[in-house]
Amino acid sequence: MIPAAFSPHAVRGRFPALTQTIDGQSVAFFDGPGGAQVPQSVLDAMVTYLGHYNANLGGQFFSGHHTTAMMQQARESAAAFVNAPSPNCMVFGPNMTTLTFSLSRAISRDWHAGDEVVVSALDHYSNVSSWQQAAHDKGAIVKQVRVDESNYSIDMTHLASLITDKTKLIAVTLASNTTGSLVDVAKVVEMAKKVGAKVYVDAVHYAPHHLVDVQALGCDFLACSAYKFFGPHVGFMYVAPKWVQTLQPYKVEPATNQGPGRFETGTQSFEAIAGFIAAVDYLAQWGEPTHSLRERLVESYAQYQTHEQALSAHFIQLMRAYPKVRIYGITDDKQLVQRTPTFAIRIEGVSPAEVAKTLGEQNLCVWNGHFYAQGLCEQLDILDKGGVIRIGMMHYNTIDEIDRLHQALLPFIND
């Protein structure tokens, strides 16, 4: 059976948040990079788990069996989502930041004074501060690669100059949560492998828009968060097979020391994990039903990308008419495949906070600020100037919503 083709109108009715009115007016959500809206199927999965199967792992009764089986299913869904070679590479935890701080302690156990770590100015600081602090504890040196202001990705030439035979780890994002630019992480991995450095990847902003493939990237670790791709607040992480048993995570005795559970502390948010499984199924729904979950994700994401690129093209084309608008990101129509539909803009003479507040009063949800992309905002010299307005589109957004946003921006962008 060939599934129906994706269109935002085919999914919008399934998101309670998208169909609600606030003060008699519909809401347009352009805040997706801060957290996406959630479909009913995800909400149902969470309520069903808590309402009927709430238990801990390993209980010798129906809800314990259910929870244990669900955890295994979650690892399988997560493995399909990032194309991991095995579900045993997939670890769950509260969020990307907590997982990264926790893993940074395990990874840095064998670092010594004078060892080097490379972080990026493009990254959310969850993937910077964690490594800076781990390095500080060991006397290791931290270097930060600059942003290339021609494409708002990382400066690959600068990166090459920072890598030495003392480099232990490179931490980098797959996509900027501010400029939307993608990073060629496969290339970073290639450079890292030449000196035996590990690569830790942040997939949080990339995952709702592009399908992660850890085998194609060749990275050692990759962390992600489900609330950015239509799921609940839960994080997960890929640990390459060679590190699953060999790294020594900080653990409570006598918790399991086998498999991915080694990296999980305390009791998981099982209701969120139920929602995570449903979110992956939601994302895969436009694939051929007889295909594997991974194949269905590949088929579905191809459709999301076509739509998201059309949204980007429309927004860029509208904004081109206004010299007061500056977009910090790729605007060339032929390069849209190199970005997500996330736009960082500033409007001459107006503070980002003022614009976001005015739009918010009209139920147009956009973010303002730095989004923890501190290195980027420092390099662009906008950290103390209110950062940027971030207009983030998801596959549920429509051309009509962008037109409504455009109209609301007119008082600020017209000369």
Ligand SMILES: Cc1ncc(COP(=O)(O)O)c(C=O)c1O
């Ligand atoms: C690119 C990026 N990385 C990491 C994070 C942190 O994720 P979490 O909230 O799951 O810790 C965010 C959150 O906004 C993000 O946008």
